[in-house]
Amino acid sequence: MPSLPSSMIAIAISTPGGPEVLVPEQRPLPPFGDTEILIKVAAAGVNRPDVFQRAGAYPPPKGASDLPGLEVAGEVAAIGAAVTRWKVGDKVCALTPGGGYAQYVRTDATHTLPIPEGLDAIHAAALPETFFTVWHNVFQRGGLRSGETLLVHGGSSGIGTTAIMLGKAFGATVIVTAGSREKCEACLKLGADAAIDYKAGDWTSGVREATGGHGPNVILDMVGGPYITRNYDVAAIDGRIVSIAFLEGSKVEIDFTRLMTKRLTHTGSTLRPQTVEAKAAIARDLEEKVWPLLTSGHCRPLIHDTFPLAKASQAHALMETSSHIGKIVLTV
Known part of the structure; x- marks a missing residue:
């Protein structure tokens, strides 16, 4: 397994408030459990729940990261002891319990899907949450x-x-x-x-x-x-x-x-508080019934704009104008 850095850049919420409270900071890599994987993030989707969390209106569930970010795409950097499907280097997109605005994020292996053929990381990062x-x-x-x-x-x-x-x-x-x-x-x-x-x-x-x-x-x-x-x-x-x-x-x-x-x-419903098993069932349904539509090009997520991770505050400011058409994505 390739060696991992001891720390990463992440976008933290310094205090509840407007987009300007999103600030880069150095963090240790998140620990991951036996059924989880660590993803090296290439892109992260921006969603309304991130905006609500930043404003202090949507606290993360118990045990979840305090960092915003509910969907990412990238490659598997490490796997838990009980994970059998994924291997280091696999190109994946995933629903996360939080923490996606970072260079690395952990998530359950069953909430992870292969990046559909023909899609880049930016388009793949726009898939999971929506x-x-x-x-x-x-x-x-x-x-x-x-x-x-x-x-x-x-x-x-x-x-x-x-x-x-x-x-x-x-x-x-x-x-x-x-x-x-x-x-x-x-x-x-x-x-x-x-x-x-x-x-x-x-x-x-x-x-x-x-x-x-x-x-x-x-x-x-x-x-x-x-x-x-x-x-x-x-x-x-x-x-x-x-x-x-x-x-x-x-x-x-x-x-x-x-x-x-x-x-x-x-x-x-709300998605984030649902059980690991419930979200895994949705993932299985998507892979069987929807992923073929993405691979064939029948469906393709619409991207409005992208921002570097360090400019997450600008992405949030854009989302709050409601002028966007489609998804906003951060690139890492």
Whole structure:
């Protein structure tokens, strides 16, 4: 096994606050257990949970790194004693429990996947957090089936662009809401069947028109707040609504009559606190059903911009403008 350095550069959160609190610092390499691997990071995805953690609103689970960063791509640098699938030098991407904004990160071996053929490390680093999230929430929890209609709020985000690609790949009609004509056009170019600029008027009327009045079968919502009631209004009979974030608030007053009369299911999840076994099951599903689409070129993550690791604060500042279309990635 190649010798490893004793320390690494990582991006730490000096104190809860704005993007400027992200600072490079020297850290020892993270220790890893028997079922874990150590990855030499080539690129790390930037996600909303990282922003929330930096602001002090999303503390890491017990035992997880205090560093931000939930997805990486790179090569295996070391393996735990019980790891059999991976070997040093393998090119991989992985979901991490935190710590991705660094030169090295540890993660469970079962949360690790091969970099799909034809993808570089930057595109591979944009896969784990978003593809795990979309697969689990749209397909496993929302039960989206071929021939159904999926409504995605925030269609131009990393999650949104992934949901468009996967929804279309598995035979669904996809409608999105987004905050500008440019974003709507980008979603249509990715394959969305309809894109509604929510800043130009009431998006509910656009959804009704796009679905011929029937409504979407599955709604992926990361907005919350007033959207919750409107989701109930537009959803199809037996519709499934999946909440994954609450950018406009998690507390609303709501009349549940629609839930009863339409026989709606409203569910939701967060990815990071789930068990090792639950995330491993998602990884197995992705490798079997989605990785072939990436290898064939049928799906490809959309990258908005990249920043060197040391400029993570600039990446966060960009994300907070919500002007990006697709993913933001750090290069190491």
